[in-house]
Each structure stands twice: as structure tokens, then as C-alpha cells.
Amino acid sequence: MTEKTKSLKPKAKSREEGVEKRAESKVAVKRKPVTTKKKTVSKKVTKVKEQPITDNGEQTTDNTPDIVLAKAGRRSAKAIKEDEEKREKEERKAHAKQEETTEKRKVIQKPARTRLERRGKNFRKSAELIKKDKEYQVKEALELAIKTSKVKFDATVEIHINLNVDPKQADQNVRDNLVLPAGTGKTMRVAVFAEADDVTKAKKAGADIAGSDEFLQQLDKGTIDFDILISSPAGMAKLGKYARILGPKGLMPNPKSGTVTINIEKAVKEAKAGKVEYRVDSTGIVHLGIGKVSFGADKLEQNAQAVLASIKSVKPASQKGNYVTSIYVTTSMGPSIRISNTL
Numbered sequence: 001m002t003e004k005t006k007s008l009k010p011k012a013k014s015r016e017e018g019v020e021k022r023a024e025s026k027v028a029v030k031r032k033p034v035t036t037k038k039k040t041v042s043k044k045v046t047k048v049k050e051q052p053i054t055d056n057g058e059q060t061t062d063n064t065p066d067i068v069l070a071k072a073g074r075r076s077a078k079a080i081k082e083d084e085e086k087r088e089k090e091e092r093k094a095h096a097k098q099e100e101t102t103e104k105r106k107v108i109q110k111p112a113r114t115r116l117e118r119r120g121k122n123f124r125k126s127a128e129l130i131k132k133d134k135e136y137q138v139k140e141a142l143e144l145a146i147k148t149s150k151v152k153f154d155a156t157v158e159i160h161i162n163l164n165v166d167p168k169q170a171d172q173n174v175r176d177n178l179v180l181p182a183g184t185g186k187t188m189r190v191a192v193f194a195e196a197d198d199v200t201k202a203k204k205a206g207a208d209i210a211g212s213d214e215f216l217q218q219l220d221k222g223t224i225d226f227d228i229l230i231s232s233p234a235g236m237a238k239l240g241k242y243a244r245i246l247g248p249k250g251l252m253p254n255p256k257s258g259t260v261t262i263n264i265e266k267a268v269k270e271a272k273a274g275k276v277e278y279r280v281d282s283t284g285i286v287h288l289g290i291g292k293v294s295f296g297a298d299k300l301e302q303n304a305q306a307v308l309a310s311i312k313s314v315k316p317a318s319q320k321g322n323y324v325t326s327i328y329v330t331t332s333m334g335p336s337i338r339i340s341n342t343l
Contacts, residue, residue: 163311179276224245327340
């Protein structure tokens, strides 16, 4: 063996050792030991209360531990103080509410005033003249109604008749019109829409407005200065387009009310004389004005008897039992007076 080969062998050996060391170092790097963080468990630090010393100089045996308050959180001194204040506040509220309920129970509630007590002074004085339990005759009730009217204007005398009918039934929907013997006490403005021949007759009968095409021009402008509108059957075709204007105001001519007729002259005279129309409301009551206080008891009695006779004549055939339940007479802003039921 030459010296060169001898010198190579240890070198190869040292090379192999170096490779092995490098491999081991790589494995060591890959397999680093996992270091686990230790959880710090907070232990409650307790301290023993200082034992109180008795008069004899001996120490008591109370060894109960006292929890040290935390610096922050629920167990801190500030949080405990706030909880105590909150609890005290809720207790005060509950106590105050309980006191309020007890006070309300102690307070004696005054009874509600009657409808008569809530009325004005003049109304109460007028009501004292009327006996509640008594049913008056027609003339006697009207005389008393005139006395109880304390208003400064000429009040309207009204009659209210409660009928035992069902207005939802077509045959029990009581409706009629009549001419009051003494009139209504109101000046009615009558308008007539008809052909040329009827227009002249209407003007002679006392119509305030009468015309044909000129009258329609006034309606187009929106000028309505009349209380009753009478029309001939031929003129109703032209008045149809004005139903939206006249209908809500109760001025649309109707055959049932006698405002659509061939005899225009007669209709105008009746309207001027005091023709009225009545109809039961949804509760079955007829409300109608029968004149003014200035008429006197005699004229008012004539009108009242005419209304009662008209209502008796239109009694429905399907109605059973008592037809009239009650009748009352009153004035504008005055007390009501019950009339004896003779129907």
C-alpha cells in the first residue's frame, strides 16, 4: 500500500461521519420538542381574620377565612358597591309603587255626574218644569215645550217618533210626504226645470227659479240658490249628469217625494205651502220639524196631528206588535217631553 492510499482512508471515514452528523442534525431540527405553556391557575388568596380579643384578654376561636377583593371585575369593591346600590334602588321603587296602589285604594272616587247635571243653567231650569214619569197630551206637551224654550232665536219645534220597524226590510222602510196645515215657518226657494209651457205655469204658481236650458247653464257654473227642485219626467234625462252635485245635497228630484210630476203647478204650490218629507233612520226613528215656537200651541198641534195621522196611514202590513214605541216633542236646545202613545 502506498502512502497516498493510506492517507485517503481516514479522509473517507471522516467524510462519512460528517454526512451522518449533518443528517442527525436535520432530524433534530425537524423534531423540535413541543413546549406546552403552563396555565397559570389563579388561586384565591385568603387571609385569616384577625380574631377579636375579649375583655379577659383571650382571643376568640373564629377562624373563618375572608376572601380578598379583586382589583377589577364582579368581585371588585366598586362592582359590589354598584350591585348593592342597584338592589336598594329597585327595592325603593317597589315600595313606592306599593304605596301608590294603597293610596289609590284609599281615595274614594266621586260618582260620575248625570247628563242633566252636565247641562247648562238654563237647560236645568227648564228641565225642572217637566215630570219625567208623566206622559203628556199633545197640546199640553207643546205648550210646555214653548215654555221651556230659553234661546234668543225662534226655535224649531221637533217631533221624534220611535217606530217598531226594521228599516233594512224594504216593506218596512216607512217613508211619506205631506203638507203641514200651518206650514213649516221657513221660506222655501223653489226651482223648476221643465219645458217652456210648464215654465210659465210654474212662475204663475210662485216658483222662484224656472227655466230649461238656462237653468242647466247655472248648474254648470255651480250656482245652487234653491231649496227644492221640481222637474217634469221629460227633463230628468238631462238632469242625470248633475246627480253627483244635487244628490248629496238632497236636491235631486224623486217621484217618491213628489218632485218629479206632470202637474208642475200643483207641486210648486204644495212646496210653498209647507210640504215636508220624512223617512225612518237606521234605528227606526222619524225626526221631523213641525213648526216654530212663534206659531203657538194651536198651530203646532194641527201640524203634529197631521204628522201622526200620516205615519198611521203608512203602517207596514208585515209589522207585528206595537207600531209606535214612543213619541217625544222638543225644541232647539231644549229638553224633551214625552207624549202619550195614541197610535
